[in-house]
Amino acid sequence: MDTALHFRRFEFxxxxxxxxxxxIKRYLARYMVxxxxxxxxxxxxxxxxxxxxxxxxxxxxxxDGIKKRKKIRLRTYRTENAFSHDVFFEIKRxxxxxxxxxxxxxxxxxxxxxxxQWNLTGVPHLNDDKNVSKILHEFDWERRxxxxxxxxxxxxxxxxxxxxxxxxxxxxxxxxIRAREDDNLFYAGDEWEDVSRGKTVMEIxxxxxxxxxxxxxxxxxxxxxxAFSKYCNSVDACGSLSYKDSSSRTLFSVQNNFNHFQPxxxxx
Numbered sequence: 001m002d003t004a005l006h007f008r009r010f011e012f013x014x015x016x017x018x019x020x021x022x023x024i025k026r027y028l029a030r031y032m033v034x035x036x037x038x039x040x041x042x043x044x045x046x047x048x049x050x051x052x053x054x055x056x057x058x059x060x061x062x063x064d065g066i067k068k069r070k071k072i073r074l075r076t077y078r079t080e081n082a083f084s085h086d087v088f089f090e091i092k093r094x095x096x097x098x099x100x101x102x103x104x105x106x107x108x109x110x111x112x113x114x115x116x117q118w119n120l121t122g123v124p125h126l127n128d129d130k131n132v133s134k135i136l137h138e139f140d141w142e143r144r145x146x147x148x149x150x151x152x153x154x155x156x157x158x159x160x161x162x163x164x165x166x167x168x169x170x171x172x173x174x175x176x177i178r179a180r181e182d183d184n185l186f187y188a189g190d191e192w193e194d195v196s197r198g199k200t201v202m203e204i205x206x207x208x209x210x211x212x213x214x215x216x217x218x219x220x221x222x223x224x225x226x227a228f229s230k231y232c233n234s235v236d237a238c239g240s241l242s243y244k245d246s247s248s249r250t251l252f253s254v255q256n257n258f259n260h261f262q263p264x265x266x267x268x
Contacts, residue, residue: 008100012204014223021173021200024221028161031213032171035160043159045078046174049185050154050231053146056241062232068095071231072142074111074150074185075103083186087111091135099205104132111185115150118143150183154234156196169211174201179234193237201228 016024034042051072052058061069070093077084087110090103106120114120120136142148156177163169178192204214217223235241 008098009205009207010097010210011094011099012097012225013228014202014204014218015226015228016173016200016202017198018200020221021202024202024217025173027217027220028171028213031164031211032161032169033164035162035170038158038160039079041080043157045155046158047076047078047083047153047155047185048230049074049150049183050152050234051142051148052151053148056151056235057146057148059232059235059241062229068093070094072139072148073231076185078155083108083188087185089114089135089139091138102131102135104129104135108186115183151181152179152231152234152238152240153182153185153187154179154195154230155192156230163211166211168207169214170205171214172203172205174203174230175199177201177230177233179237181238181240193234195230195233195237201230 038044050058058069058071070091073090073092075088075090076086085108086105087108088103088105090101093100106114110120118140154177156174159173159175161171175196177194177196179195180187180192204210206214
């Protein structure tokens with residue numbers, strides 16, 4: 001699992017069927033190794049709780065093709081049906097294929113307090129960190145401006161690989177993507193909506209130049225890059241917008257005009 005607190009990288013996504021996934025992994029075996037963070041199973045479950053406004057502002061940023069956009073979410077991991085004790089707060093910004101992510105972690109006990117009070121006061125190692133303080137300030141700004149709250153819970157199995165000779169290259173295979181309308185990051189039930197429809201999302205994540213073997217895989221298997229958003233597809237699968245009328249689109253347009261008033265770190 002990715003524990004970096006801040007990074008900037010490129011992300012390319014491809015949708016694969018099971019046969020394509022198997023062939024590509026066999027080809028990459030000479031260049032990639034399993035990510036050691038995946039433990040002995042070779043994979044782990046990613047669970048994310050996404051925030052959005054009543055009018056689904058962030059959803060419409062993506063579907064309307066806004067180049068500079070963001071997502072706010074809480075994330076945890078599960079291995080062999082056991083949840084991690086850590087919760088990650090993330091703000092993920094995207095400009096086309098460039099991803100900038102800020103995140104910090106806190107324990108599950110603080111998660112309960114955060115969900116009740118929307119702050120993390122009294123946690124010295126967080127409040128004394130200027131970068132964390134900046135992230136929390138941005139969250140508070142978004143919460144007050146757009147009335148954001150937890151909307152969609154998304155979970156999937158991730159099988160990650162790292163470059164054998166280049167640690168700045170990471171490829172993940174995400175399958176069994178599912179979602180539900182919920183505000184509980186630690187939901188452990190079985191009632192989910194299917195999102196991936198039997199497909200696997202392969203994500204190529206890298207900094208610097210794309211390695212030759214990745215370029216060769218793309219051409220060899222005739223892969224077509226897709227703009228697959230787990231969050232947006234989950235909103236669609238859950239039917240979360242089915243009751244919305246045209247007023248939500250008007251509200252999104254009005255809110256979008258406030259972008260130039262956002263804090264300066266939003267522009268980085």
